[in-house]
Amino acid sequence: MNEIWPVVHAERQALIRDLEGVPAERWATPSLCPGWDVHDVLAHLIDDARTTPVSFLLRLAAARFDFDRYNQAGLARERAADPRDTLAAFRAVSHRTTGAPAPKATRLVEAFVHAEDIRRPLGLTRDYPPEAVAAALRYQLRTSVGQGGGRQRAEGLRLIATDTGLDAGDGPQVRGSALALLLAVSGRPTRTDELSGPGVPALTHDGGTHHG
Template structure:
């Protein structure tokens, strides 16, 4: 998939998230999300920081953070989280069409947009609408990437993942987990899924949550 198509999907998702946030009451910004220790406001601030991150800026931030992904992300949230949600939303609106990226594969931008978009939406009881082909690309990237680097390779090890809405079937004869590409992406990324979103004998093994010290999805820079 071309970089242009990836950026088109990312920009559309950022714009859709802005619209959703515009209709959200202020009190919901303090709702906890599936990102441990981060509320909705924190995740939005992280998305602003990620959208503004350049390759050189990422290197500088990592040096300042002592090469600690968690510390680097926390510093980014603190830098971009405004006193009022409306101001943080304005900052997100301003970066909708940015194409800045840390030194990471372009697929990390899809993971970043889709998984964190769902972190926000699911915290308040909603679900986004994501393009299936790009969701599969994000999922395939997560399956190749270690948990330590924000992926989900170890979570999916020994499992067969079958997408119900896309031609994705990986894992051979291992215990199967079936679900939409989005549900599989969330589970592989260490996110909880809703009852009934996943099925099959391998479902219980694809448990949510990241081990201590794991980087958020899409890292570096994610």
């Protein structure tokens, strides 16, 4: 996965196309992120796209190094009163290649996980590129929960992606698509038919979701 930005840009464009037909009243639908509706998550994606290493450090300092406060400030800054204006702002930043000072793979995590935070509650579906999703999953498996990853959730388990060659870890198996595994490792709920194997309860017991 050397070409991360083309994938991120394609995912942003796909999300824009999906959201163009969403009626105004549905933008208040709760997302998979507790306390955020789908409109909030889109505003968060705009803030992510606008962020530069310098602006990230300055705003994080202004938030007294509290990531929740940092995220809420970004959401408030980018969330327009009319969701159509928020969507227009997302369209305007969709080709940017800036971000916080973090590994580029975090852009893939954001693109896939936050898109599902929005799509699933709205009943929208997308066939994501499996190998790119697997690259995001590999990053989450290497990264601690405290840094927005999911390493601790998957400890002691063997994760097998049925749509890619990913086979990671040792222990009770959890089988499913790379997307379902990525969501579970990232602390998102999955449908009961998406994952199988004796390790499923251990992977999904967290049940909580996390902003990031």
